[in-house]
Amino acid sequence: MNKSKEKNKQIHDIVAIVRLCSLLLSGIGIFQFRLNHLNIEFSDFNYTNAIYFIIAIVFFLTLVYYVWTFATSRKFCGKQLILIKFVENYLFVLLFVAIVILTGAQKSEFKFLFLFLIITTTIEAGMKKGITISCVSSVLVLAIDLVFGPKSGINTYFQNDLVLAGVFILTAWPLGFYVKTESEHIKKLESLANEDGLTEVYNHRFFHDSLREKLLVHESEGASLSLIFLDIDHFKHYNDLYGHQKGDEVLKAIGAILKRSVRKEDIVARYGGEEFAVILPYTVEQDAINIAENIRRNIEETYFDGEENQPKGKLTSSIGVSVFPDKAKSDLELIKSADDALYRAKFFNKNRVEVYYSILDELKEDIEDKHIDLVTSIKTLISVINAKDKYTYGHVERVVAYSRLLADKLGLSEEDKKTLIYGAYMHDIGKMNILEEILNKRMPLTKEEWEILKQHPENGLEIIKPVESLTDISPLILHHHERYDGNGYPGRLKGEEIPYLVRILTVVDSFDAMTSNRPYSKRKTHREAIEELKNCSGTQFDPHIAQVFIDIIMANDNNYKAVY
Structure with a gap:
């Protein structure tokens, strides 16, 4: 796409330069007309003639400047650009007709100016428009010969300009054919590159x-x-x-x-x-x-x-x-x-x-106005974590989705359901303070690295502490790595000591961790993860919650197994 634009810009610049040259040559024609009109020879140049010369040059340089800036403008596109190009082309035609008439009409040496317009139009707009301009130019040149030429006898100017008209058309036709072939070739290359x-x-x-x-x-x-x-x-x-x-x-x-x-x-x-x-x-x-x-x-x-x-x-x-x-x-x-x-x-x-x-967009509706900016900051922090740890990004979204299903199956109240969803979304926010090298390490973590990673629940709690409206989700952030048998962290809570919503989050969080690609472990299939949930019921997980979640996964197993 950028290459195509660059090519079009180069063509545009070449066309603009050629038309600038044609304008400068037109200026010479007008200056010649001025000298002839006053019957002035170059050897007779005086102060007055010099003034006329300077005025003419300034006029044409000004005209050239405005044509240049207009022609190189990038403000126009589509039908607007087509109309502008049409007007521009026929203004040039009228200008060249005027130059030819002023410099001797049928005798003018400036009929060649039309070639500049024919060439640039064909290069820029293609064969059809190039031939159109060449035909219009030919008709106008021959018409000038008929109007201003001799009224009787052989009109040698007309005969000579018939050849010039043929040159006009023969210039547009092969050049247009080449431009068409080149454009088709470029389109083919672009399609190979872009499709x-x-x-x-x-x-x-x-x-x-x-x-x-x-x-x-x-x-x-x-x-x-x-x-x-x-x-x-x-x-x-x-x-x-x-x-x-x-x-x-x-x-x-x-x-x-x-x-x-x-x-x-x-x-x-x-x-x-x-x-x-x-x-x-x-x-x-x-x-x-x-x-x-x-x-x-x-x-x-x-x-x-x-x-x-x-x-x-x-x-x-x-x-x-x-x-x-x-x-x-x-x-x-x-x-x-x-x-x-x-x-x-x-x-x-x-x-x-x-x-x-966004879960946080929902959250904004449920918290006090004074904490909106803090929640927006939390969203930014989560984005930073996602950038550091590619696993966390997809993991959070999946845990939220699983939590919704399990909350509905367990019949949670709307308030508890919202608390669970918000907690699921932010449960790993403490990873903000963990080094990227540890989060993405492909080899098993060392004991020291595990200790650093295990700090993320407490780190997360510190991050949300200033937001009073998030107090209810604090247990989910702090305790989602507790175990039902009391061997978890950071509080080593056991059984019913672990808040009910935390026990729900622990099941879905662990299930997704088992069935996801992680830097340091191979993911399990859903069936393997279900067996793990069964084996760890009563030790790592609340048995009742684990069984309800297993029922949900098995009910949808046909939907999941072909994809995940």
């Missing part, structure tokens, strides 16, 4: 370049831009059954469906693997949801070979939506938030559209 070879939508690199570029425009205009992330449900399962060639056919079909389901100005890209992204310029949240739902429905209603053997008998997709600037302030935040929404869609039974929302 995904399999799905024929844009590739990952083009997506990022486009998103950054469009966000700058939308930010300056105060406009909304939406982003859709789409993932094919159970695609690994499909590939395992039918092989990657069949899987490639599905990816290609999904790409075609996406292009048919969006607007002309939207940008569809393959983000990676079975994941696609759609940039929706000038689109508010509700419109983005409608487009996403239309995509989801079109995929669900399309028949894919062998889809009857998918877990739900259909090949479907999960979709996440986020909006700039409402839900994110930068391209990276927008991508992360759309990805969070996608995760939520995959988690909640798949084949659905989910919109990003």
